[in-house]
Amino acid sequence: MLYNFATVFVFIAFGALFVGINLTLSRLIQTRNPHPMKLSTYECGELPEGDSWIHFNIRFYVIALIFLIFEVEIIFLFPWAVVFKKLGTFAFAEMMIFVFILIVGLAYVWVKGDLEWEKPGSVSDQRFVEVRKESETGELVA
Amino acid sequence: MPTPVFSASLTLTNTITSLTTLSETLTSFIFMALGAMIITGLAAVLALVGVYLERKISAHMQDRVGPMEVNTEIPLLKNIGHGWAQTLADAVKLLIKEDVVPDAADKKLHLLAPFIVFAATLAAFAVLPFGRNLIISDLNVGLFYIVAISSFVVIGIILAGWSSNNKWSLFGAMRSAAQIVSFEIPASLALLVVIMAVGSLNLGEIVAFQEGGIHKWLIFQYFPFNLLAFLIFFIASLAELNRAPFDIPEAESEIIAGFHTEYSGMKFAMFFLAEYANMFLVGVVISTLFLGGWSSPFGSFLNGSAFFHVFWIALKAFSIIFVQIWLRWTLPRVRVDQLMYTSWKVLTPFAFVAMVGVGLWMVLLN
Amino acid sequence: MALFDSVFYGFAALTVASAGVMVFSRNVVYSAVGLLFTFFGVAGIYVLLAADFIAIVQILIYVGGILVLLLFGVMLSQKGAGVDFRTGTMNVLPAALVVLGVFVVLFRVVSNTTWPVHAPTEYSPTTATLGTLLMTDYLIPFEIASVLLLGALIGAAFIARKG
Numbered sequence: 001m002l003y004n005f006a007t008v009f010v011f012i013a014f015g016a017l018f019v020g021i022n023l024t025l026s027r028l029i030q031t032r033n034p035h036p037m038k039l040s041t042y043e044c045g046e047l048p049e050g051d052s053w054i055h056f057n058i059r060f061y062v063i064a065l066i067f068l069i070f071e072v073e074i075i076f077l078f079p080w081a082v083v084f085k086k087l088g089t090f091a092f093a094e095m096m097i098f099v100f101i102l103i104v105g106l107a108y109v110w111v112k113g114d115l116e117w118e119k120p121g122s123v124s125d126q127r128f129v130e131v132r133k134e135s136e137t138g139e140l141v142a
Numbered sequence: 143m144p145t146p147v148f149s150a151s152l153t154l155t156n157t158i159t160s161l162t163t164l165s166e167t168l169t170s171f172i173f174m175a176l177g178a179m180i181i182t183g184l185a186a187v188l189a190l191v192g193v194y195l196e197r198k199i200s201a202h203m204q205d206r207v208g209p210m211e212v213n214t215e216i217p218l219l220k221n222i223g224h225g226w227a228q229t230l231a232d233a234v235k236l237l238i239k240e241d242v243v244p245d246a247a248d249k250k251l252h253l254l255a256p257f258i259v260f261a262a263t264l265a266a267f268a269v270l271p272f273g274r275n276l277i278i279s280d281l282n283v284g285l286f287y288i289v290a291i292s293s294f295v296v297i298g299i300i301l302a303g304w305s306s307n308n309k310w311s312l313f314g315a316m317r318s319a320a321q322i323v324s325f326e327i328p329a330s331l332a333l334l335v336v337i338m339a340v341g342s343l344n345l346g347e348i349v350a351f352q353e354g355g356i357h358k359w360l361i362f363q364y365f366p367f368n369l370l371a372f373l374i375f376f377i378a379s380l381a382e383l384n385r386a387p388f389d390i391p392e393a394e395s396e397i398i399a400g401f402h403t404e405y406s407g408m409k410f411a412m413f414f415l416a417e418y419a420n421m422f423l424v425g426v427v428i429s430t431l432f433l434g435g436w437s438s439p440f441g442s443f444l445n446g447s448a449f450f451h452v453f454w455i456a457l458k459a460f461s462i463i464f465v466q467i468w469l470r471w472t473l474p475r476v477r478v479d480q481l482m483y484t485s486w487k488v489l490t491p492f493a494f495v496a497m498v499g500v501g502l503w504m505v506l507l508n
Numbered sequence: 509m510a511l512f513d514s515v516f517y518g519f520a521a522l523t524v525a526s527a528g529v530m531v532f533s534r535n536v537v538y539s540a541v542g543l544l545f546t547f548f549g550v551a552g553i554y555v556l557l558a559a560d561f562i563a564i565v566q567i568l569i570y571v572g573g574i575l576v577l578l579l580f581g582v583m584l585s586q587k588g589a590g591v592d593f594r595t596g597t598m599n600v601l602p603a604a605l606v607v608l609g610v611f612v613v614l615f616r617v618v619s620n621t622t623w624p625v626h627a628p629t630e631y632s633p634t635t636a637t638l639g640t641l642l643m644t645d646y647l648i649p650f651e652i653a654s655v656l657l658l659g660a661l662i663g664a665a666f667i668a669r670k671g
């Protein structure tokens with residue numbers, strides 16, 4: 001087992017090494033024409049306005065949270081699935097209780113609307129928290 | 143139980159150790175390194191082939207011909223034509239392109255992100271079985287390892303989007319991460335039916351279970367639950383690859399290039415390569431889990447040597463890739479709320495149904 | 509077992525160094541990256557302890573779940589890059605004394621406990637054993653874990669809805 005994991009580790013190291021070699025090679029032979037315009041942030045050719053972060057859409061955080069809970073459920077499901085063939089009905093019943101409790105969780109989150117993603121064009125979600133600065137005139141910059 | 147190719151190398155190592163003064167660990171390290179180099183090269187080449195295939199297949203589907211120009215003067219290769227060297231030219235172009243890093247970007251994280259994304263994608267290749275004894279690392283938790291590695295890639299994507307200090311990059315990265323994360327749940331649940339049927343997380347054992355002909359392939363067992371699981375896993379993997387119809391994070395017409403907007407030159411090439419290598423990885427994983435892996439569909443006919451094994455797995459993997467490319471150029475892009483709806487409200491419940499269905503089937507009939 | 513020891517020390521060094529980066533860095537995203545490598549180092553140590561399944565779980569849950577959550581939280585609430593994450597320290601000397609005291613206590617506890625300090629001699633796969641144990645000996649904790657997860661899910665969703 002250690003041998004296999006060692007191989008995996010060597011693999012990861014080689015992946016990083018491959019990227020490193022390519023980037024170094026590129027750095028050696030690439031063209032270099034520095035220009036101040038190249039240093040600016042790209043915004044389809046326009047000059048960037050406003051600060052460079054986004055609306056705090058709490059959806060992202062909620063989805064990651066729900067994902068984490070279900071991921072922990074999945075790590076319980078994997079060892080059960082491995083021994084499922086051997087253990088039989090009792091193990092199946094036990095796991096079904098587990099899964100059922102978590103399906104109740106999914107149903108709850110579903111019904112309460114936590115899985116909804118804001119439809120484009122709808123009136124702004126009241127959970128939007130604006131963290132942008134205002135421009136000098138006091139208007140919110142787009 | 144299939145043994146890794148490099149356990150044969152252990153015997154070779156012993157012979158070499160007895161013949162030379164190299165220690166055993168050093169020799170096995172050299173073999174590991176060799177295997178890693180071969181697979182890295184293979185993954186890179188396959189990624190380039192994947193890019194070329196995408197351009198050609200999409201071209202023919204759109205009733206045009208795609209790249210036809212790039213060719214060489216070498217006599218035999220010249221006759222292939224059809225712009226076969228296009229991706230080589232692209233690779234060279236990316237190599238000599240200037241690496242423009244915006245002033246506002248966080249240089250260290252900007253540099254770290256391609257490493258994480260590519261190394262994580264490549265690391266998953268270590269457990270793929272290309273033949274009966276052609277596995278680099280015969281991990282007992284191989285399948286679980288592949289699931290875990292894809293979550294590593296999410297971090298790389300988030301760092302790429304963040305370090306660019308560009309609203310579009312960050313937004314694309316967040317959406318991409320949310321998308322990958324949402325579709326990981328149905329994908330992992332769909333894998334459970336495979337594990338339940340085989341009783342192991344070892345990819346070599348999963349293929350060995352399906353050996354013996356097309357009727358033993360896992361996609362046809364426990365009908366229709368395994369087929370449902372296959373479809374769920376296929377759709378979820380499309381989303382995890384950020385491919386259409388789920389390619390909002392890379393929507394060229396919407397947010398430029400998503401999280402890799404501010405990347406140029408070789409760093410961009412690494413993201414690009416990682417995406418196509420990931421495509422190939424998904425192709426091989428689906429073939430291994432549901433379509434019998436390297437075993438021949440005719441049972442023992444054409445199943446003898448490693449050459450045939452590699453042929454079969456390549457055929458199956460490229461068929462999956464063909465379907466992925468086909469879907470990209472046929473289907474329109476889904477909206478982000480439709481995407482979340484698909485993952486949480488359609489795929490996850492159906493994945494639970496598939497798992498419970500297979501469980502009930504196995505319990506009632508055994 | 510010089511190779512085993514050096515690999516262990518390597519992973520331990522990686523873990524401690526990354527934890528150091530995480531604690532002392534002024535940029536909160538750098539701290540998150542330090543945390544990433546800390547988790548990776550701990551996963552490596554789990555492998556050396558013959559806990560292959562737990563090592564992968566470490567990567568899957570901690571890196572793929574908790575770190576992603578952390579990064580989302582950090583990135584969606586920061587006012588641009590480079591927010592100074594430190595709070596000011598008013599009373600350096602009392603703080604240093606308290607920290608020193610806690611450190612001495614922890615050090616004494618760690619050094620006086622008898623840890624089983626040997627590498628495992630047998631490296632067998634653990635997934636099947638874990639599955640069997642979860643279904644037989646540790647069934648009650650397992651089912652309670654599901655209730656706990658349900659509670660966490662409902663609570664987190666509730667808080668996110670309110671806040």
